[in-house]
Amino acid sequence: MVNAFHAKQSAVKVQLTHIPGQSEYRQRLTADFAAGTPADIVLINYRRFAGFAAKGTLEPLGPYLDKSSLIKRDDFYTESMGAFDWNGQLTCIPQNLSSLVVYYNKNLFDQAGLAYPKDDWTWEEFQATAQALTIDADNDGNPEQYGLGTEASIFRVTPFIWQNGGDLVDDPAKPTRLNLNTPEAAGALEWFTDLQVKHHVIPSREQELAEPHEVRFLNGRLGMILNSRRGVPTYREITSFDWDVAPLPTGKSRAGILHADGYCMAAASQEKIAAWAFIEFANSVEGQTLVAASGRTVPSLRSVAESPAFLDPNAKPANSRVFLDVIPYIRSVPVMDTWVDIEEIMNIEFERALHGDIGYDEAMRLATERSAEFFPQP
Numbered sequence: 001m002v003n004a005f006h007a008k009q010s011a012v013k014v015q016l017t018h019i020p021g022q023s024e025y026r027q028r029l030t031a032d033f034a035a036g037t038p039a040d041i042v043l044i045n046y047r048r049f050a051g052f053a054a055k056g057t058l059e060p061l062g063p064y065l066d067k068s069s070l071i072k073r074d075d076f077y078t079e080s081m082g083a084f085d086w087n088g089q090l091t092c093i094p095q096n097l098s099s100l101v102v103y104y105n106k107n108l109f110d111q112a113g114l115a116y117p118k119d120d121w122t123w124e125e126f127q128a129t130a131q132a133l134t135i136d137a138d139n140d141g142n143p144e145q146y147g148l149g150t151e152a153s154i155f156r157v158t159p160f161i162w163q164n165g166g167d168l169v170d171d172p173a174k175p176t177r178l179n180l181n182t183p184e185a186a187g188a189l190e191w192f193t194d195l196q197v198k199h200h201v202i203p204s205r206e207q208e209l210a211e212p213h214e215v216r217f218l219n220g221r222l223g224m225i226l227n228s229r230r231g232v233p234t235y236r237e238i239t240s241f242d243w244d245v246a247p248l249p250t251g252k253s254r255a256g257i258l259h260a261d262g263y264c265m266a267a268a269s270q271e272k273i274a275a276w277a278f279i280e281f282a283n284s285v286e287g288q289t290l291v292a293a294s295g296r297t298v299p300s301l302r303s304v305a306e307s308p309a310f311l312d313p314n315a316k317p318a319n320s321r322v323f324l325d326v327i328p329y330i331r332s333v334p335v336m337d338t339w340v341d342i343e344e345i346m347n348i349e350f351e352r353a354l355h356g357d358i359g360y361d362e363a364m365r366l367a368t369e370r371s372a373e374f375f376p377q378p
Contacts (some may be wrong), residue, residue, distance in 0.1 A: 001290045007279045009331060011115045012274045033057045038266040040275040044092065046083035046260045046332065049337055052084040054337035059265040062090035064276045070284050071301075080260045080300045083332045092262030093283050096297035098229035099256035099326045100159055103317075107241040108133055108145070108223045117246035119325070123191060126249035126342075130201035133223030138209075147201035149213025149225040150355045154346040155257065155333075156226055157192045162331055163251030164188040170347075175334050176375050178346070182363035186249070189353070189360040205355040228259040229323060232295035236316055245317040247326050258332040261301070298323045338374040345371045 002014045017039060019025045026048070032038040033052055050059050065073060073081065073090075102117060109116055112132050118125075130147030137144055150156050156169060166185030169175035179185065188310065196202035203213060216222035218234070220241050225231070226248075235243060244342035246257060263279045265272065281287050288299045292309040299305040311320055333339065346367045353363035 001282060001287055002252075003124060004286065004290060005278055008281065009274075009277055012277060020378060032066060033266070036268055037155040037269060040266055040271050040351075041157065042264050042266065042267040043261050044264050045256065046080075046092075046094075046262060046335065047266060047343065048265050049084065049092055049262065050086055050263070050335050050337045051340055053091050056265050058086075058091050059267045059269065059272065060086075060091050060177045061263075061265060061276070061279070063111055064280075065090065065093065065178055068280055070280050076300050077327060078256060079327055079330045079332075080262075080279075083258055083260055083335060084262045086335065089295055091152060092264040093279055094260050094262045094300040095283065095288070095291070096229070096259075096261055097300050097327070098323060098328070099330050100156065100194075100226055100228055100258040100259070101197075101230060101322055101326070102248060103217065103219060103227055103235065103243060103248045104224045104246060105217070105241055105243055107220070110222075113251065117249075119245070119247055119322075121249045123251055123356045127191075127195065127199065127201070130195065131199055134199075134201045142207065143200070143263045145221045145223070146198050146203050146207075146213075146216065148195060149222045150202060151226070152347070152351040153277055154350045157189060157335065157350065159248055159257040160192055160251060161185045161188040162255035163248075163253055164191075165252055172334055174376075175336065178342070178364070178368040178371055181361075186361060186364070187376070189350075189364060191358045195351050196354050197321045198303045202354070212284045222255060227367065229298045230296050232261075232317065236295055243316065244319050246319070247322050254326075254329040256326045264365050279298075342371045345374075 003014050005014060008228055010314055019028050029042060038057070051060065059360065065071065071366050076094060077097055080097035081090065084092040086091060105116060106116065114129060114132055133145065133147035134143050135145040136142065161168065164184045164187050166182050166188060167179050170177050170179045180189070213225060217225045218238060265275050266302060269275050285301060285304055288304040289309040291297055292304055295315065299310055305324055306311060315356050349363035349367040352358050353360040
C-alpha cells in the first residue's frame with residue numbers, strides 16, 4: 001500500500017515502522033506520545049484510542065474527512081465510524097471492522113458425524129457440538145482433542161452477555177460502574193465458564209500453557225476456535241484439513257462485538273497535510289482493496305467489503321459473507337479513556353473464573369470493586 005501511495009504522491013515519502021507483538025506496540029505508542037515524539041500516523045484499536053484522545057494527543061480527523069473528495073462518511077459502515085468518536089468528534093478513520101466468529105475444523109466435524117454450524121444455531125447446540133468434538137480416548141482427564149478454544153478475556157464473553165439481555169456497564173453511553181451482577185449477565189457468565197469448569201470442552205490453564213489453543217487449531221486437535229478476522233492469514237497456511245467460519249450461536253437475541261482499528265494522526269505531527277494524504281489513500285477503495293487481499297481485515301468501506309477483494313470465491317474462508325451478515329448486530333464496548341484499565345481488571349478476574357480458581361460471581365464482584373476507581377466519580 002505504501003508503494004502504491006508513492007506511485008501517486010511521489011513528493012511524499014512514507015516511512016513504515018513495524019513493531020511485532022501487540023504488547024510491544026502499545027508500549028511503544030505510550031512511550032512515544034509521552035515523549036512528544038509519536039509517529040505522524042498510528043493505527044489504534046477503538047478500545048484504546050480514547051486514552052490518547054483525552055490527553056489531546058490526537059488530531060480530530062472529522063474536518064479532514066468532510067473536505068475530502070476521495071472518501072466520504074457515508075462510504076463507511078456506521079458501526080465502525082461511531083466507535084472512533086471522542087467528545088462528538090470523529091478522531092480516527094476506521095480501517096476495518098470485524099466481529100467475533102467461530103472458526104471450525106470441517107474434517108473433525110465430518111469424523112464426528114456432525115452437521116456444519118447453521119447461521120441460527122443456539123447456545124445449546126454450540127455446547128453439544130463442543131462436547132461431541134472433545135475426545136479423551138484414554139480417560140486420563142487430558143483430552144487429546146478439545147471442542148473449543150478461546151482467549152480467556154472478557155472481550156470473548158461479552159457478546160454472550162449482550163445476547164442474554166445483560167451488559168458490561170450500567171449505562172453504555174455514560175458508564176458509572178460495571179453491571180455484571182444482573183441475572184442476565186450472570187447467566188451468560190455461568191454458561192460460558194461452565195464450558196471449561198463443568199464440561200471441560202476448553203483446555204485447562206495447564207493445557208493452554210502447554211499448547212495454546214491457536215496452535216491446537218493449526219495442528220488439527222481443536223474443533224472450534226473463537227476469533228475475529230485477524231486469524232485468516234494464519235489459517236490460510238493450513239494444508240492438513242479444511243476449515244470455515246460460522247456466526248456465534250444465538251441466545252435470547254443476536255449480538256456480536258466490534259473489532260476495529262483506525263488510522264489516527266498525531267496532534268504533534270509537523271506533516272499534517274502529508275499525513276492526511278496517506279490516511280485518505282489508505283482508506284480509499286484502492287487502499288482498502290490492497291489490504292483486504294491479505295485476508296486479515298473486514299474492510300470498513302461498504303463497497304470494498306462487498307467486492308471480490310474481500311468476498312473472494314477462491315480464498316478461504318468460503319463463508320466470508322458471515323462477517324458482513326453480522327454487522328447489523330455488532331455492538332461496541334464503551335469508549336472511555338480509562339477503558340483499558342477497566343478491561344484489564346475484568347480480564348484478570350474472568351481468567352480466574354474460566355479456569356475454576358473462583359466462581360464467576362466472585363470474579364465479577366471483585367472486578368466491579370477493583371474497577372470502581374476508573375469510572376467517573378459522583
